[in-house]
Amino acid sequence: MKNKQLLETLYEDIHDIILSRQHPVTGLLPASTAITTHGNYTDAWVRDNVYSIMSVWALSLAYRRHGDNQRYDELAQATIKLMRGLLQSMMRQADKVERFKHTQAFQDALHAKYDTASGLTVVGDNEWGHLQIDATSIFLLMLAQMGASGLRIVNTFDEVDFVQNLIYYIAYAYRIPDYGIWERGNKINNGKVEINASSVGMAKAALQALDGFNLFGRDADKRAIVHSIPDGISRARNTLSRLLPRESISKEVDSALLSIIGFPAFAVGDKKLVQKTRNKILSELAGEYGCKRFLWDGHQTVVEDHSRIHYEHKELTNFKDIESEWPLFYTYLYIQAFYDNDLTAARAYRQKLESLMIEKDGKKLLPELYYLQAEHLDAERERPHSQPRTANENLPLVWAQSLYYVGFMLDEGLLEPNDLDKLKLRYRSSRNNNTQIALVVFAENEHIKQLLSHHGIIAETPEEIRPLRLLNANQLVDVYQHLGANQALNLTGRPRRRLQSLATAQSYQINQTTYLCLSASAQTQNNYRHLDAELESEVLKNEIEHISNHWIHKEAAVVSYMVTQSLSEADNIDALLKTLQKLQLRNEMANVGYASASLAHRASRVTHLQLPEYQVRENKYRRANDSQQDVFDFDCEQLKAEFKNVLAEIMVDDDRCYSHLIQWTQQNDTSLIISDEAEIRLIDLIAGLYKNAIINGHWLTARWCFSVLGYSHPDLADDLSLLSSRNLSILVGRDGITVLSGNNNSLQQEELITTLNMATKTPLERTLVQEILLILSYTIRTNTRLFEGLRSIHLHNLLNMCCNENSLYQCNTIEMLAALSPFQVKQAICKILKTQHSAYDIDVSFSFSRDDGATPYLGKTAAAMDTDWLLWRSQRGLITRFDDDFLTAIWQSLAHCKAIVFADVETANLTMDSELIRSSMTPGEESFARLVDDLIQKAHPVYYKAALVETLAIFYRFCQKHPSKTADKIIVLGEVLAQAAQMRVAEKGHNEAANSDLEQLLMLSPTRFAEYINKALEYLIEI
Secondary structure, X not given: OHHHHHHHHHHHHHHHHOHHHOOXXXXXXXXXXXXXXXXXXXXXXXXXXXXXXXXXXXXXXXXXXXXXXXHHHHHHHHHHHHHHHHHHHHHOOHHHHHHHHHHOOHHHOOOOEEOOOOOOEOOOOOOOOOOOHHHHHHHHHHHXXXXXXXXXXXXOHHHHHHHHHHHHHHOOHHHOOEOOOOOOOOOOOOOOOEOOHHHHHHHHXXXXXXXXXXXXXXXXXXXXXXXOOHHHHHHHHHHHHHHOOOOOOOOOOOHHHHXXXXXXXXXXXXHHHHHHHHHXXXXXXXXXXXXXXXXXXXXXXXXXOOOOXXXXXXXHHHHOOOOOXXXXXXXXXXXXXXXXXXXXXXXXXXXXXXXXXXXXOOEEEOOOOEEOOHHHHHHHHHOOOOOOOEEOOOOOOHHHHHHHHHHHHHHOOOOOHHHHOXXXXXXXXXXXXXXXXXXXXXXXXXXXXXXXXXXXXXXXXXXXXXXXXXXXXXXXXXXXXXXXXXXXXXXXXXXXXXXXXXXHOOEEEEOOEEEEEEOOOOOOOOOHHHHOHHHHHHHHHHHHHHHHHHOOOOOEEEEEEEEOHHHHOOOOHHHHHHHHHHHHOOOOOOOEEEOOHHHHHHHEOEEEEOOOOOOOOOOOOOOOOOOOOOOOOOOHHHEOHHHHHHHHHHXXXXXXXXXXXXXXXXXXXXXXXXXXXXXXXXHHHHHHHHHHHHHHOOHHHHHHHHHHOOOOOOOHHHHHHHHXXXXXXXXXXXXXXXXXXXXXXXXXXXXXXXXXXXXXXXXXXXXXXXXXHHHHHHHHHHOHHHHOOEOEEEHHHHHHHHHHOEOOOOEOOHHXXXXXXXXXXXXXXXXXXXXXXXXXXXXXXXXXXXXXXXXXXOHHHHHHOOOOHHHHHHHHHHOOEOOHHHHHHHHHHHHHOOEEEOOOOOOHHHEEEHHHHHHHOOOOOHHHHHHHHHHHHOOOOHHHHHHHHHHHHHHHHHHHHOOOOXXXXXXXXXXXXXXXXXXXXXXXXXXXXXXXXXXXXXXXXXXXXXXXXXXXXXXXXXX
16 A cells, blocks of 8 residues: 555656656657756756656556556656657757767767757757767667666667667767766866766666667567677776776766766676775765765856856866755665665665755755855855755756656665666676687688698688688678668668677677678788787787676687688798697686587577678688799799899898898889889889788888888777777877877878878888887787876887887897887887886886886885986886876975976976966866876977976975975976086086986986985075
């Protein structure tokens, strides 16, 4: 009886507060009926609509649980009507979805709000921050959860195809800067987009929920199944682990994260990270009336200038400690308490929420926020959380009211937590399977099979596994280009972007034919790196490890690897063969072992794709007698004598071949006809010599030819965007040309290649810079820790370090570096990153960097070490890193001076203004770290960068010792260094080994260096 009364009371409240607002035609809800100085809330925001209908859906489930099918049907249909209203509004913008898949540009984004009465757009593409990945994602997530509960929202195959395209729309959320849940971008509200953790997490949840989901119902037509790409899910997970507990570059924490670390997204499986994020929100943002959205949020404070949307940098600090508090966030914590089985917390949040409600027309309603009135501002700043706050006029915030009702139903036992998480995302996000990996080795032909057998490797040929077939990763890309294609809506399928190891680790049934997919690391045309068997061996092992760490399915993962005729002819093939043998015997990794193709298929996760208008093309495989040694497409006897006479000898000598190619191209254009009998051009000869070089491991020639032939590594833009998504700025060129910086991650492949061509001087340089980008992208996936503290990487600095500081291979010219195998170049780059990471851990004397125990702390013993300190500083200047403690120290030191100049003289663009920075950025903001890094990177030469970092650290300690002496000073770091250098020379005289006074100073140990910097500061500040 009690439950029935509760249900009826809830029905009345939800009907009057929510359903009475639902438009009878479109099914949409206004965010509020309020029109205030802060905006017109009568439009239908996508996000607000989904959250607002949640309580209606939840109440329908409660009625069904208690046997009232009539009320269940009424409420379920209201839910369907709203979700279909949103779907139809979005479908009218199918052209935008199609464009955005390719451009990821904000002007091509789906609109974030629609007219409630018509479902049409209400503002222009450039008149609102429409790019809100979390809004599209919460719609997709709840489409799946509601569908799993039994609601049929999607009715036609056209709609299925559109939803499939929405999956592609959010698939790259991990690298897409958007306006975020608060619609304004960074906290200055100036419309600058950022990668937001709340958007990434909601997209990850939606992708996971919809993968393999039948939109028509569990046992309905398989044509209605939609699919996500698993690599997108894993990349989103990686991005979250890096970002959290931060929200974005400008927001070091945000209460919006509650929606992804718990209900409804359950996007974070790492319980420690969830707790860390929640604790940071509660400690820094929670108050008596709810949570602040983020630190220094001026929204609806009385000191906010309502006549403009954006803030000035200097005024942000005005909002410190007086930010508005939102009851909304306690509704998330209220609901999550039931999933955590924490009834004490649930009771506390319910009491808190009910105490914040305001009665209107007999209903208790949650306002949007509570703010401080003007007379309480000073007292609140003096003692935070001490003053009363006032509810704003937006009553209720329907989104918050709806979530409160959901929590109430759970609290009263009308619903169980499983009812709202039918897809069990909260378990799937945290599942840690002991992933079993079936390794299937294929031989391109019978000859290769015998070779593998001789080395103890069991292999099958493509012919032997029929009716199973083989796909390669590029063919799978072709397949997905057709999935979701819909002519009526002018939609194509997935954009042609590479697929990686998680996508190829499952088997596929395409139009009733079953396929295993070859590893994503399989060879691609014209790529010299794939014929380095030693590199192939390492890549294979790392890809298997990546799959082990990120596979979330209960079925086994399958790694199908083919040894081709070309690869078998590589001079270091033994390295790969040993690896394959160890893997098959489980000697290399315990969870990886041999499987036949048929056994692997039976144990695998099978993705069913119905593409009736698409036929997978048959692969062609080389027979053993198809010789590749004939690398030329012409008769070499027809060449002119000057070319023909040296051909045989240069084909077996890398250095001589390279020298002749340089000579020929310096003297002739590559279009030169080099035969009297046929139209054979010099470029044709170069193409043949390239094939010969990659077969024989002549890497110097191969890299030079790769560039001259105009080849480039495919998906370089994707590699760069992955680096950029980690907030790394990539610089290239001797003049520090920015290729990809921060949020500018939309560089297309052709545009990128053009930029690289302009920034590099020689063919070898061009090839090696591309190769370094590949290595960095690969390494950041497989060994993320090496990039801790890094905000920027200068590719030419890395190249110079490989050439000049490389003790591993003794290279001192770019030619010597280019003669190394791809595996050796990768080792050289990784060695530099590891060395630099160790230097980051050790750092200079009295450094602020934490010692992780990997290496002994250098500070105390530095003076006694026989070290080339100028070289030591040069190495640190090539790659600069800053940890949180160091950045906080710099921020705090700004309180002791008017400005810090990162140059020899005052220069506007190299000056950090203390008042501006301390009033617009908190020390924990990534944007502050980016600013410091940008100022440091502009300094030259490289050892000068390291000296600036040391000087900053010393200045901080100086400020602590003399807090009152520096307040009115502008600290010019270059001037401090110059004064310290003069003092050193005056005291010790000139050192003939040094090229300048500054060099002489930088030849000192960190301890001695600090002594002179302190003396210079005392002199300049007149202590």
